[in-house]
Amino acid sequence: MYLKKLTLTNFKNYSQADYQFTDKINCFVGNNGVGKTNLLDAIHYLSFCKSYFNPIDSQNIRHQEDFFAINGVYIRKEDSPEHLQCIQKRNHRKKFLLNKKEYDRLADHIGQFPLVMISPYDRDLINDGSELRRKYIDSVISQFDKFYLDDLINYHKALFQRNALLKTFSERKYFDTGELEIWDEQMIRLGTIIHEKRKTFLDQFIPIFRHYFNFISCEEEKVDILYQSQLSDGEYGALLADAVGRDRSAQYSTVGIHKDDLDFMISGYPAKRFGSQGQQKAFVIAIKLAQFDYTRNIKGFKPVLLLDDVFDKLDDLRVQQLISLVSENNFGQVFITDTSEDRIRKIFDNMEIEHKIFRISSAVSG
C-alpha cells in the first residue's frame, strides 16, 4: 500500500499544494517553520481522520479561510487507485470519503490505511500521564480489532453513567444496589474483554519491542513494558463489589480498566526517572517500530511510516541503526522530514533504494 498523490487546500499553512510520491522514500527538506511536519500531519489525517498534533479540526484550517480539504490517492491493490478525501468546513461536521462515498462512522475507516508515525513528541508517552499510554495501545489494537473499539466506547459510556449515578446517590442522599448493579454488569462484561485483549496484545508486542530496543540502542539492556491493571488482581465483579463504599464517597468509579497503565522499565527501573535521554528516545522509537512490525504481520502488508525530524533529534549511532533498517528495505513507503538537505543526500544518495526529495519553502506554501 502506498500514497501516490496528495493535494492540500487551505490546510494549515498551505493554500494549495500538490505532490506525487514514490512508493519508497519521500523526503521533505526545508527550514524550521515552513510546514514540513504539516505534510506528515495531512497524511496522518488520511489514515486516522484526525491530526496527530491538534485535536481541534477547525484550527487546522488555513488562517482566514472557510475550509480545508485533503485529497489522497492510494494504491492498495495493483493499479487500482483509491481516493480518500477529508473536508472540514468551519462550523460543519467533518466529512470523510472513500471513493466519493462518505463514511457514516469515522471508526469504520480507522485501520484500513494503516500508518505509523515516529515523532519527537513520542517522548510524551514516557513522561505524560497514564491516559496517553492507554490511548496509545487502544489506538494500535483498534487498527485491527473493530470490536475492541466498539467495546471500549461502550465501556466508557457505562462508566460515565455509573459515575453520574454515584453523584446522584450522593446529592439525593439515597442508595439503590439494583440501579448500580446494572451498570456494574456492563462494565464487568466489557472491561473483562478489554483487559484480556490488552494482555494478549502486550504478550505478543513486548518481545518485538525488546528486539527493536536492543537493535536501535546497540545495548543489551533488559527493557520491559509491565501491564498494570487492577483486573490482574482478581475477578472484576468482586473488585467492583469491594469498592462500592469507596466509590460512593469518591462519587466516581475507582476500579476498572480506565485505571490501567503501562510501566516502561529499563534494567528494572522506571524509564521515566532512570533512563538517559538517549535510552528514552530509543525506547519510544522501539515501541513505534514494534507497532509497525505488529501491524504488518496482522494486515499482511506494510503500513506507511512517517519519520518526523528523527535524524536531527537522535544521536549518530541510533540514526545509523534506523537508516540500516530503511536501507535493508524493511519498510514500505516512508515519509521523512529534515531541516538539512545535505544530511538527507548523504544518507540516501549512496543507497540503492528509490527516493525523492521535496524542497519545502514558505514561497511554495504561501
Next chain:
Amino acid sequence: MNIYPSKLLESAVTELSRLPGIGRKTALRLALHLLRRDLTEVEAFGNAVIKLRKEIRYCNECHNISDTEVCSICASAKRDRSTVCVVETIRDVMAIENTGQMSGVYHVLGGIISPMEGIGPEELTIESLVNRVAEGTVKEVVLALPTTIEGDTTNFYLYRRLKDFPLKITTIARGVSIGDELEFTDEVTLGRSILNRTLYEVMFAKKS
C-alpha cells in the same frame, strides 16, 4: 437581529422558532405564510395545537397517547393481551404499528435509564409494567429498546425486575439490514450478527 415591522409578527416568529429544527428564517417564512391564509384556516390550525396540548391523554394501561382513558390499541378486541412490547417512546409504537407485525399490546417506558440525564427507573413507567405483568395475563414481554448501551442496560434492569414471573422475555433481533450486501455491512454489526445467529429452521417456520 432582524427588525420586524410588527411586534405581533415578531412574537409569532419567536414562538415558531422554538420548535425543533426551525430557525428564525424558516419561522418568518411560516408566519408570513399563515398571514396569507384565510382566518378560519388559521383558527383551525391554532385550535388544533391548543386542543392537542390541553386535551390529549395518556393510556392508563400502556402510556401511549390517547383520546380516551384507554388507547385504541389496548381497547381493541383483536389484540393479543398476553404479549407486551416494551418501547422507549410513542414514536416507536407508531413505527412498530406501521410494520403490522405486532399483534400484541405495548408498554411505553417514556425514556431509557440514563443517570447522566437524570433518568432513573423511578422516572419511567417501570412500576406500572411490573404491575401489569403481576396481574398474570402476560405470557411474553418483547423488549424493543434502542441498541445503545443505555437501551441494553434498561433491558437488563427490566429483566431483573421481571425474571421471577412465569413468562418469556425476548428482545428484538439486531444485525444486518434486510437487502444489505454483507460486504458493505460494517464489521461490528456483521460480527455481532454472526455471534447472535439463529436457527434457520426457526426462521423458516416463521416465514411460512
